[in-house]
Amino acid sequence: MGDIAALAALALSAFTSATLLPGTSEAALVGLLALGETAAWLAILVATVANVAGSAVNWGIxxxxxxxxxxxxxxxxxxxxxxxxxxxxxxxxxxxxxxWTPIVGDPLTVVAGVMRTPLLLFLPIVVLAKGGRYVAVAALAEGLL
Structure with missing residues (x-):
């Protein structure tokens, strides 16, 4: 699978994982890193951006x-x-x-929208939480932790 296609698949997995739909973005990230064809920072960035976008959709809902x-x-x-x-x-x-947590995390982003949390306050916190998760997963996959 080409780099662009692999990153697109990772983005789709990360986006759906952040919504109330099932997804396995951590497994997709680890699999992509195991192939060794994509820089870890790029895979983390793509997964984080797509996952936060899914969370923003939840917030909007x-x-x-x-x-x-x-x-x-x-x-x-x-x-x-x-x-x-x-x-x-x-x-x-x-x-x-x-x-970033399973089960609780996705509904929590919906609740943030219901409670009218300003988007400009919501986004940096969610980026920190979800980005941190992907950094930790990548570090574990690369044997750094």
């Missing part, structure tokens, strides 16, 4: 969905919404440092 919170078909009960809002208000944007 949250911003859009909040308009319908009083609708009977809103996917979250009023009680659960109130609990989630209280937790997010308690921990604030610092909780976005967990956006």
């Amino acid at each position: 949250g911003r859009y969905l909040v308009r319908f919170r009083d609708h009977p078909r809103f996917p979250v009960s009023r009680e659960r919404y109130a609990r989630t809002e209280a937790l997010y208000r308690r921990w604030g944007v610092a909780s976005l440092l967990l956006s």
Whole structure:
């Protein structure tokens, strides 16, 4: 697979991994690095940018969905919404440092949109969290950790 095609596949995997769709971006990153044809920094950059873009889509979905919170078909009960809002208000944007984690991270980026976290505050925190994860994965794959 050519460098561009491999990076595009990594970007697609990283993007879908950041949304509520299933994805395996860490495995894609490790696989790409194992081929030895792509610089680690470039693979990390592509994975981070695509994963953060997916998180920004989640944030946008949250911003859009909040308009319908009083609708009977809103996917979250009023009680659960109130609990989630209280937790997010308690921990604030610092909780976005967990956006890299499985299971919790993707919904957290939706919650950030629902709670109207400014995008310019959201993005640097998510870049730090998700970029840090890919640096750690790449370092492990390269035997540096």
